[in-house]
Amino acid sequence: MVAEARRRAAEGHDVVRLDIGEPDLPTPAHIVEAGVAALRAGATRYVAPAGIPPLRAAIADVQRTRGVAATAEQVVVTSGAKPMLLYALLALVQRGDEVLVPDPGYPGYAAAARIAGARVRHYPLARDGAQFRLDVDALRAAVRERTRVLVLNTPQNPTGCVLDDHERLAIAELAEERDLWVVSDEIYDGLRYDDRAASSVAALPGMAARTVVVDGFSKTYAMTGWRLGYGVMPSSLVPAVTALVNESTTCAPAFVQHAGLAALTGPQDDAIAMRELFRARRDALVAGLRGVAGVRAEAPDGAFYVFADVAGLLRAGETCVALADRLLREHDVACIPGAAYGRRGEGMLRLAFTTSEERIREAVTRIRAGGQEGTKRGQEIR
Ligand SMILES: Cc1ncc(COP(=O)(O)O)c(C=O)c1O
Structure with missing residues (x-):
């Protein structure tokens, strides 16, 4: 999923990346300087x-x-x-x-x-x-x-x-x-x-x-x-x-x-500021996802991932892997299917809040669009 998201972005698609588990922020300057x-x-x-x-x-x-x-x-x-x-x-x-x-x-x-x-x-x-x-x-x-x-x-x-x-x-x-x-x-x-x-x-x-x-x-x-x-x-x-x-x-x-x-050993201010930024992004993502019909999301106590229950977005017979694939190909939003983390991750998506609040809101809009389309087509198939 990460490789495919990277490939699409390199091709010029405006992909919102919620897939990758790394901060989008620069290493604090005093650490770079020490190196x-x-x-x-x-x-x-x-x-x-x-x-x-x-x-x-x-x-x-x-x-x-x-x-x-x-x-x-x-x-x-x-x-x-x-x-x-x-x-x-x-x-x-x-x-x-x-x-x-x-x-x-x-x-x-x-x-x-x-x-x-x-x-x-x-x-x-x-x-x-x-x-x-x-x-x-x-x-x-x-x-x-x-x-x-x-x-x-x-x-x-x-x-x-x-x-x-x-x-x-x-x-x-x-x-x-x-x-x-x-x-x-x-x-x-x-x-x-x-x-x-x-x-x-x-x-x-x-x-x-x-x-x-x-x-x-x-x-x-x-x-x-x-x-x-x-x-x-x-x-x-x-x-x-x-x-x-x-x-x-x-x-x-x-x-x-x-x-x-x-x-x-240096000042921890930057690390603390990054954590607080992640907290704000976490809250924005959870609030956004809670407004999407078919999604259940809780605010995590740590790390920078929301592991959201997206069973309500799946088309008939669709797995979370297929949903993640569809969201990437049709809506340019990249997230990791829960099944990548084990059997109990089926029906879930991992969404990393390692991008700006603006991009997070954009991702939520796209997931909502994918969800509505999934539900509509799901009903047609059913
Ligand atoms: C739970 C967990 N452990 C370890 C690692 C690896 O971290 P590092 O970059 O230090 O190798 C990751 C990276 O995603 C992780 O999520």
Whole structure:
């Protein structure tokens, strides 16, 4: 869908892009300047595979403010969060082990688990209207003898849901009881719209010893193209993960790490302003979608996606994949079909509010047009 949207836009179509999960905003200037200054100062060589010491220390500091007791030595810096997910699974699973991933959920988890030689089992999120939440009983029921790793994502892509304290406690209990590792992808933590303090499952008693926190700079600091992420893990895992970095990319580029250091230690005003801009866009998109007959949408607590129930827009026999395709080809609005995130995403569309409010309003107008047409033709077909 992303490639097709890009192709149509390149052909000159006025495509409204709600498909892509990256901020449309520039990286804050002081971060860019730090990267450029580092280049000029000669940060152009290999550095230690686990990352430059000041960045590892700054990451550990940030984790401690979130209640995760971590030292710099427990941090491994990678070229984005995505490789860290893969490295964590490669380090943790043996062929035939099972990895639990959410449905709906980010497709990268299942892909990484399969590359690591694991079997993938999906745990369904519970659905209430257009809102999804962790279903602790369903998660518990999904654990098998060979289950080794539970992948969590909070705030979640694509649903925007954020784990609450009760859910985190239940996960910790389960992980302890069934001796599971937890890979906790917290890449959207800087994009939470609730007022609750950030809290990782790794902050709960005993959990730091069985959790790899995965995070990065792409979303919070609009740094997708810089490729910078990290994992925070028990010391016992650090050598294996560091070896994987060493044997794949050698290290994340030094000047990029200096930019990341500026992001964490410099002023947070730009990151906060971006989050508030996303909040306003979220509200505009949800308000717009609620005015479209056949669509149900809830405001997500985090990330920058509305996962909307569009079952009411589908023609007879139409899937959400076909609807997304029709909206792109006939109305030039690009969104991702919910089925791309798992079976429980059928009937949904993921709409990224990573474009201006004006474009969001335009997208809603186009979706409404597509919906009316779908309903009309659906009735004709019926
Ligand atoms: C849930 C989730 N985790 C990880 C990533 C990858 O992030 P990065 O750009 O740091 O590799 C994404 C990117 O879309 C994501 O949505």
